[in-house]
Amino acid sequence: MIPRRPLSQFPIQKIKDDEIENAYHWFRTFISDQDWMKRKNDIETYLSTVVRTTSPFSEPISEGTRLVIQKDQIGWYLFLVHCYLFEPHKYEFHQGARVVPIFKRIGTDIKLVTQIEGIGKKMRDMFKKRKSEADAILFEVLTALLWTRNGWDVKIIEEGKGGKTPDFEVTKNSKKWQVECKRQMKTADYTYKETKKRQLMISQINQMLLHFNVVLDITFHVELVTLPDSYLFDLLKDIIPNVKAPGTIISNETIDIDLSFVDIISIKNHLKQYSVKNNSPQLIELIAKKEVDHSAFTSGFLGSFFYVGDGEANNLYISDIAKAYGVHCYCDCEQALNAKARDVKNQIFSAIGQFNPEYNSIIHIGMETFDGPEVEMLRTQKIINTMSSIDTRDNKLCWIFYHYFQSYSRSYEPWFFDETVSTATSFINPVLPIKKTFLILPEDEVTIESASHWDKKLP
Template sequence: MTKKNKEWSVLIESLEENKTEEWVVSAKRSFDWFLEHMGENNWVRRRKAVIQYFRQQQDIQIPDSSNVVPDIVREDTRVAFYKDWIAWYLYLIESVYLRPFVDEPSQSARIYPFFSTIGRHIDIAKQIKGINVKLDELLKGNKNQPDSLLFEIVIAIMYQRNGWSVEFLPENSKTKTPDLFVSKEDRKFYVECKRLNKVTDYSKIERKEWRKRWDKLVQIMLQNKAPVFIDVIFKVEISQTSKDILVDAFLAVIDQGITDNGTSIENDEIIIKVKYINMDLVHEHFYKYQVRWNSPQMIALFAGGFDSSGNYTQVHSPTGINAVGPDDGEHVLNLFCEGVHTAYCAKWECIADISIEKKAKDVRKLLSKAVSQAPEDFPTIIHIGYETLHGPIVEYSRADKIYSSIIQFDYKDKDVIAVYCHAIQPSIQIESFECAETTMRFGRTAINLKDLLFHDLLFDEPRTKIRNDTHWNEDFVGGSQLK
């Protein structure tokens, strides 16, 4: 957000123009459909609960501007409304065109592709038999698992786009059944959909271990007073290191003397590089602009750049924090920082083989569940979705696991003719978002997979670039992301 009136006017015009972008128009179309199904009164009540929750979180997180922020996002104040996931998602979508200064980029980037795809193909989505029951489950049910249900809906749309007649199958309280029944001419199949959780339990544990060491380091950096950015690579599991490892490494770097280009040390457990944050550039940016609280732009100012798959942690002392937008009881997550007194930031990763192995979660368990729900006397197709959030090295390992699991799996007497794995990478950028997607296909019979699904990408919006590669390989070699 700009301070100067002229720059403010330009920003407002830009936000208004964003509302005409194809993905926004499509997302709004799906939101309107969902809201019509949910009911206005029901939505007002559930939206109010979302707003109340985040107002409470802001009171906890936002300090007096003279103090250093103790932690940007603690484990007990995570930016998500776990009590009612779909209401949280709907609030973010509604805010795109009603409250443009409201956002939580790390969450919204995950859901924009789903809502846009549903809205883009809403006419055929409404033709799917059983869709209203599925919307009831999504919007009114008690499962509170919208990620899996949204995945089922976009899979159904994909089949409909490929010329199949699609039907959602009702749930059976006595036995598990497939999700969809598809038919085209004389061909008929069941379809089962499964989606992995966003991150593995190991990833959550690893982050907690990082934070234990980071909390100790912050106290030392505050005593040192000089604003710094540190880049940390763990060679062993973080949990196997001393809780003082960052403190000891940082003090060793201080003894060597930090230079503007950075000073690094390395041992058997860790590589750490420390450099001063150029506060003149930071202040210069804030002189012209305000920056969204806890955003990629904020990180980029302190780190000198932003890696969408990187792990970042930051603390700083804001000179002022402003809520942008009308005080209408519907705005939250609309905070912007107008400057900082000082800042400390870190980027970290663990490259230990065991860490990569545990973060590269396989699909075998989901595949087993999907096969168990397939009937014994009818051909079935399985679709598994997962997010690729840990970077290329982890995804190379995961892809190898998936290949081995699907090829070697004992399907017993089940007639599973094909398995599709949809790898999805929502990516937040400094001022935008992207979505990369890779489909891995495994045919188990002589069936021509192209004949089965000619279009097997879920989010191939207009102007999508499609290449015969994985998006993690393109990331690794430095190419643009596959969409």
């Protein structure tokens, strides 16, 4: 039985952030206390069953489990922010890093948000009718706020009345624009398939890696989905037991593998002084001995746990680790990179279909950049090719704003957020209608450089 420590004995400070609290309390006005408690309890029940503590894993590795609630996405997001503010011992770092910055921006300009015509119905629909569409609706809210911050009057257009319509219209003096927002799904289906394949391959070598406290840094040069599940096991079963020193153990046209060892003594010393949460950036950094992208890192360990506070919802902490392993994977295969580099052609042409062709129109497209600079370079080329195929003779599409986002978390900071904005014009109306273009990051806190955020080294 896993022991439990009361919150009164746990050294964790609640975060005080007025802007995030402003947004949280505003969001809560669109859901009754009774409904919120039910949805919160449902989420906590799910979390208490999906995360396992059976040796040596804290989650079912073979299935590539994602700690996210899809059916009630907005409930999940509100839960993340609730934990960030009021129950930090339950906070989920990696998912929260995507959501907390959005609340921060909305809360910073809460007076402007609440003045947007039609915003109340949009929010009520998200909480009641469109619970699984939070990413798309929050993107619309952020875009409407962007235009409001630039001094435009924004009117959200109610859906389903009078045929196809844009998301909202903006006016300033005698000028008027139609605006449509399109939010791309967080991750390509190919990435999910690749992740599941990677986890299946690692599940066949995890016991061996655990026994020898091994960390592998793997670069695949072919698509993972073309390899058998036993590929890594067949390759490494006679090598791992005989390796005594860190270094490159395999390098060929299919795969490169570097090996190092987990510093168990260092981890034990750390755990004597600090409490480390399961599935946290701190745990990843202790095992990997560096900061890594959690989405491509798989780890496991043998150790001792304890719960903090009541329940079993993402409040599991580690008191000791006896053995551990980690695997960091990357695939530089051209076919894999191309599959992850999703174009926005469908979003653009779908948006054009929403407009009245007689009025000037603008499209905002939101994308997340979790797959690395090589993928984004390919995606940029696809977008350029798509732009050249747009015929504006039968519409008045004047501008497209491309918003790129990336979030991550570190042991010393619960969230970081990067944003890059690029624009394209058809030259029908070549004067950029807004000066501020960042949806989430405050412009006065951003250092503008001639580079995209995915080309820069992460902190």
